[in-house]
Amino acid sequence: MSELEAKVLPEATVARLTQYLRALNALESRGMERTSSGVLAKEAGVNPAILRKDLSWLGSYGTRGVGYVVRELSEHINNTLGLNRDWRVLILGAGNLGRALSGYAGFTTRGFKVRAILDVSPDLVGTDVGNLHVESRSDLAEVVRREEINIAVLAVPGDAAQDLIYELGELGVNSVLSFAPKPLVVPRGMNLRRVDLSTELQILAYLAVQP
Amino acid sequence: MSELEAKVLPEATVARLTQYLRALNALESRGMERTSSGVLAKEAGVNPAILRKDLSWLGSYGTRGVGYVVRELSEHINNTLGLNRDWRVLILGAGNLGRALSGYAGFTTRGFKVRAILDVSPDLVGTDVGNLHVESRSDLAEVVRREEINIAVLAVPGDAAQDLIYELGELGVNSVLSFAPKPLVVPRGMNLRRVDLSTELQILAYLAVQP
DNA sequence: GTATGTGAAATCATTCACAGCT
DNA sequence: AGCTGTGAATGATTTCACATAC
Numbered sequence: 001m002s003e004l005e006a007k008v009l010p011e012a013t014v015a016r017l018t019q020y021l022r023a024l025n026a027l028e029s030r031g032m033e034r035t036s037s038g039v040l041a042k043e044a045g046v047n048p049a050i051l052r053k054d055l056s057w058l059g060s061y062g063t064r065g066v067g068y069v070v071r072e073l074s075e076h077i078n079n080t081l082g083l084n085r086d087w088r089v090l091i092l093g094a095g096n097l098g099r100a101l102s103g104y105a106g107f108t109t110r111g112f113k114v115r116a117i118l119d120v121s122p123d124l125v126g127t128d129v130g131n132l133h134v135e136s137r138s139d140l141a142e143v144v145r146r147e148e149i150n151i152a153v154l155a156v157p158g159d160a161a162q163d164l165i166y167e168l169g170e171l172g173v174n175s176v177l178s179f180a181p182k183p184l185v186v187p188r189g190m191n192l193r194r195v196d197l198s199t200e201l202q203i204l205a206y207l208a209v210q211p
Numbered sequence: 212m213s214e215l216e217a218k219v220l221p222e223a224t225v226a227r228l229t230q231y232l233r234a235l236n237a238l239e240s241r242g243m244e245r246t247s248s249g250v251l252a253k254e255a256g257v258n259p260a261i262l263r264k265d266l267s268w269l270g271s272y273g274t275r276g277v278g279y280v281v282r283e284l285s286e287h288i289n290n291t292l293g294l295n296r297d298w299r300v301l302i303l304g305a306g307n308l309g310r311a312l313s314g315y316a317g318f319t320t321r322g323f324k325v326r327a328i329l330d331v332s333p334d335l336v337g338t339d340v341g342n343l344h345v346e347s348r349s350d351l352a353e354v355v356r357r358e359e360i361n362i363a364v365l366a367v368p369g370d371a372a373q374d375l376i377y378e379l380g381e382l383g384v385n386s387v388l389s390f391a392p393k394p395l396v397v398p399r400g401m402n403l404r405r406v407d408l409s410t411e412l413q414i415l416a417y418l419a420v421q422p
Numbered sequence: 423g424t425a426t427g428t429g430a431a432a433t434c435a436t437t438c439a440c441a442g443c444t
Numbered sequence: 445a446g447c448t449g450t451g452a453a454t455g456a457t458t459t460c461a462c463a464t465a466c
Contacts, residue, residue, distance in 0.1 A: 008421060011414075012457065018413040019394065036425060045394030048425095049459055056427055064426040064465040081413055082420030089412070096311035103307050106392055106409025111416075151415055175415040181317055183230065183256030191418040193411050198317025200404050201300070202229040202292055203222075204362055204386040205322075207402040209293030210219060223435065247447065259447095260437055267449055275448040276444040 009080075013054045017077050019044045020051065024074040036067035087112045088148055090173070092164055093155035094119035094127070094134045097179060101155055103130050115147040120160070140164075144171045151175045158182035165190070220291075224265045228288050230255045231262065235285040247278035298323045299359055301384070303375055304366035305330035305338070305345045308390060312366055314341050326358040331371070351375075355382045362386045369393035376401070 009017075023043035027035055037055075041048040055061065055068075061076055062068045078084055089107065091098050094117050101107055102114050117129050120137040127134050135143055143149070152173050154161050161180035168176060169187035178184060178194050186192045220228075234254035238246055248266075252259040266272065266279075272287055273279045289295055300318065302309050305328050312318055313325050328340050331348040338345050346354055354360070363384050365372050372391035379387060380398035389395060389405045397403045 009417075010457075014414055014417050015410065017417075018407075018410045021413075022392065023394075038425085043394075045396075047459075049461095050457085052425090052427060053458080060427070062426055065424045066466065067425065081417045083413060083416055087412070087416055096307075096314050100307035100311035101408070104408060106407075107412065109409070110413070112409075112412055150419065151412065175419045177411050177415060181233065183254075185256070191415055193415055195406055195408070195411060196229075196317075197312070197315060197406070198320070198323075199226065199229045200388050200406060201298070201318065201323055201362065202232075202294060202321070203225055204388060204402055204404055205294055205298055206220075206225050206228075206292045208361065208386045221435075249447085258437075260439095261435085263447090263449060264436080271449070273448055274444065275442070276446050278447065 009057050013057060014081070016044070016046060016050070016054050017081060019046070020054070021074060021077050021081070021083075024070055024077070028070050028074065033070055034067050035070055035073075037062075040068070083111050085111060087151050088115045089113060089151045089153060090115060090143065090147065090149040091117040091153045091155060092119075092137075092140075093157075093160075094121075094124045094129060095155065098153075098155035099129050101153060102132065107153075112151070115149060116143045118143060140167060141171055144168075144173060149173055151177070154178040154180050156180060165192070220268050224268060225292070227255070227257060227261070227265055228292060230257070231265070232285060232288050232292070232294075235281055235288070239281050239285065244281055245278050246281055246284075248273075251279070294322050296322060298362050299326045300324060300362045300364060301326060301354065301358065301360040302328040302364045302366060303330075303348075303351075304371075305332075305335045305340060306366065309364075309366035310340050312364060313343065318364075323362075326360060327354045329354065351378060352382055355379075355384060360384055362388070365389040365391050367391060376403070 020040060023040055026043060037048040037052045041051040058076060058080055061073055089112055091102050091114060098117060102117050107114055116135060117132050118135050118137050118140060119125060124134050125136045150173060152168050154164060154176060158180045161178060161182055162184055165176060165184050165186060169190050174190040176192050178192060181196055181198055184192060231251060234251055237254060248259040248263045252262040269287060269291055272284055300323055302313050302325060309328060313328050318325055327346060328343050329346050329348050329351060330336060335345050336347045361384060363379050365375060365387060369391045372389060372393055373395055376387060376395050376397060380401050385401040387403050389403060392407055392409055395403060
């Protein structure tokens with residue numbers, strides 16, 4: 001009711017904004033200074049109408065009859081998504097997936113910094129992963145404080161994930177990306193995104209079976 | 212128009228069916244033989260009404276006033292999703308992510324078998340990954356034929372992904388799971404799913420910034 | 423003339439609520 | 445009495461189409 005109430009973008013829009021950002025970067029690195037909804041939509045792999053609708057949530061940043069200034073639009077989306085600050089990421093689980101993620105380029109660009117990696121296994125604690133060394137799961141609280149962690153990535157077996165979620169919640173980390181193959185219940189106020197690799201394969205199997 | 216036309220499940224339904232399958236397995240391993248939409252929905256983390264609606268696409272497999280037989284329902288979803296056959300998976304890219312995926316449990320259960328892993332780098336070709344050894348990108352066609360690959364997983368840099376898609380299409384592999392941070396255009400008839408790790412982090416950043 | 427920004431229409435997905443069967 | 449299966453209601457998302465601004 002209040003005019004002051006937060007204007008929240010639809011989730012689908014947020015997901016696409018990240019794609020526009022990537023597309024804008026690609027255009028910029030090709031030396032383009034201006035673009036249009038048609039060009040940008042093609043680059044991002046979406047339809048131009050929805051791109052304009054998405055951008056309209058952010059206000060009017062284009063010029064009718066002309067288009068958009070690449071740098072300006074890119075900057076604006078960046079700010080809207082909160083990518084103009086530092087995000088300090090903790091990876092939980094130093095198995096193959098955890099180690100792969102800690103070095104993954106997308107995880108180390110645009111304000112995201114992997115600051116620590118933890119594991120329960122004494123065999124892994126103390127080993128090196130990139131320029132980090134694996135710390136003990138039991139030091140979770142200390143590590144979160146020391147590194148001022150604000151995003152956690154769960155690369156642990158399903159059984160371990162739920163306990164970690166609660167513990168992270170208590171420690172004030174309320175953005176979590178989980179690779180655990182389990183639905184998880186989250187404390188109030190926590191943001192959870194799940195990536196479920198085996199589900200993706202199963203969906204592909206279904207699609208392949210379709211006539 | 213025709214009554215013979217394939218009845219296609221909504222994409223969102225397919226995604227949830229994989230979760231029900233996992234939930235049913237969990238119940239079965241706890242010794243439960245029967246269940247209800249309420250119990251199953253709780254276990255899968257969804258609302259009971261949509262669970263029943265999803266299942267209604269498969270026909271009537273429950274008993275009113277009673278519920279579902281765990282084993283029977285599980286079997287039926289399995290068949291619907293095409294998980295009762297063998298899926299032979301090829302991993303493209305033997306970097307950290309490719310190696311992690313090749314050993315990932317979800318990738319090696321329920322009919323999915325990782326049969327080969329390829330890379331362009333001469334440093335990696337010939338090295339071992341689990342019980343496979345890395346073969347050369349240039350042997351793609353031969354490997355696809357030899358191993359009768361029907362699903363490919365792209366764990367390669369964005370620039371390499373598009374060419375691979377076309378080449379896989381020509382070779383008759385038309386189910387692809389891509390981790391490349393790029394929108395890809397697919398040949399007619401190909402099924403592509405994308406997992407975009409940096410997008411997930413960016414969405415979390417936005418959610419964390421919200422009041 | 424050209425491309426944006428946006429109501430209105432169309433499509434897709436979820437939730438409600440209850441009739442129907444056991 | 446209890447739980448499924450499903451139309452009808454609601455809500456979300458996408459597409460259309462055009463008035464508006466340059």
